[in-house]
Amino acid sequence: MLTLFRYNWQVREEWFDWCEGVPDEDFTRERIGGVGSFLRTLWYIVDSEYSWIRATVEEPDVQLPFERYQTLSQVRALSNTCHHEICPVIEQWTPDMDSKKVHASWRPGETFSSEQVFRHVIAHEIHHMGQLSIWARDIGREPVSANLLDRSLG
Amino acid sequence: MLTLFRYNWQVREEWFDWCEGVPDEDFTRERIGGVGSFLRTLWYIVDSEYSWIRATVEEPDVQLPFERYQTLSQVRALSNTCHHEICPVIEQWTPDMDSKKVHASWRPGETFSSEQVFRHVIAHEIHHMGQLSIWARDIGREPVSANLLDRSLG
Numbered sequence: 001m002l003t004l005f006r007y008n009w010q011v012r013e014e015w016f017d018w019c020e021g022v023p024d025e026d027f028t029r030e031r032i033g034g035v036g037s038f039l040r041t042l043w044y045i046v047d048s049e050y051s052w053i054r055a056t057v058e059e060p061d062v063q064l065p066f067e068r069y070q071t072l073s074q075v076r077a078l079s080n081t082c083h084h085e086i087c088p089v090i091e092q093w094t095p096d097m098d099s100k101k102v103h104a105s106w107r108p109g110e111t112f113s114s115e116q117v118f119r120h121v122i123a124h125e126i127h128h129m130g131q132l133s134i135w136a137r138d139i140g141r142e143p144v145s146a147n148l149l150d151r152s153l154g
Numbered sequence: 155m156l157t158l159f160r161y162n163w164q165v166r167e168e169w170f171d172w173c174e175g176v177p178d179e180d181f182t183r184e185r186i187g188g189v190g191s192f193l194r195t196l197w198y199i200v201d202s203e204y205s206w207i208r209a210t211v212e213e214p215d216v217q218l219p220f221e222r223y224q225t226l227s228q229v230r231a232l233s234n235t236c237h238h239e240i241c242p243v244i245e246q247w248t249p250d251m252d253s254k255k256v257h258a259s260w261r262p263g264e265t266f267s268s269e270q271v272f273r274h275v276i277a278h279e280i281h282h283m284g285q286l287s288i289w290a291r292d293i294g295r296e297p298v299s300a301n302l303l304d305r306s307l308g
């Protein structure tokens with residue numbers, strides 16, 4: 001599971017780098033499908049992972065309003081800050097904690113296991129990165145590779 | 155890992171069902187990005203999973219030429235046939251087999267672990283399903299949900 005998180009983090013960094021080469025209007029433009037733009041997708045991935053991983057350690061949800069992250073550098077800084085906080089949670093996780101119960105304020109009355117939440121967060125990011133790859137081609141650019149095997153992930 | 159495979163299989167079935175409601179010309183039309191169409195994406199996911207999982211049990215690659223799977227019913231039947239063969243491999247896998255070495259004829263000279271291959275196959279399918287969700291909106295339809303938590307996956 002940890003390797004799939006590392007995969008997502010590596011791919012996300014590559015998308016951030018990739019976005020540096022994209023004109024602002026392409027980066028922020030509203031698009032059809034997904035959550036609507038490169039910018040909003042990156043923010044959404046960060047926000048979602050942050051909220052869910054905090055929930056696994058019983059930390060309350062922190063609002064990260066999209067309106068405050070309107071540039072690539074802002075959303076990248078947000079990603080770094082959140083990553084710094086949640087990375088240790090994931091890196092230090094042990095299998096005996098997989099069944100730990102998780103409650104999330106945005107899913108009142110429901111109980112999940114940590115393992116379910118981890119899987120959800122992983123699949124969520126891969127799904128949305130796949131969407132970015134279509135939009136990349138829409139603007140005539142080669143997307144970041146999604147290939148997992150050609151990465152040094154152990 | 156098994157749960158993520160089950161997730162992919164469930165989502166794939168839902169995409170097959172979804173495609174039943176899509177006109178043939180939308181299903182087969184060449185699109186920008188990914189591997190180029192709904193049809194080809196579904197074929198590609200099946201072919202890739204089949205080849206890699208067979209490689210983990212030292213079975214040679216079997217060619218499944220795209221040209222033979224040109225309709226939804228053909229690619230769906232292919233998916234069922236392949237699934238029937240590889241599902242037991244994944245369902246019966248045990249953690250002690252994760253480090254088993256894998257060689258693939260299409261990656262000569264390289265050695266992977268089974269665990270790496272499993273992760274790759276999982277991420278590959280989620281990535282391409284994310285692409286389908288963009289194309290679904292492009293043709294004005296609501297895509298299959300990618301949400302992992304709202305599924306009975308254990």
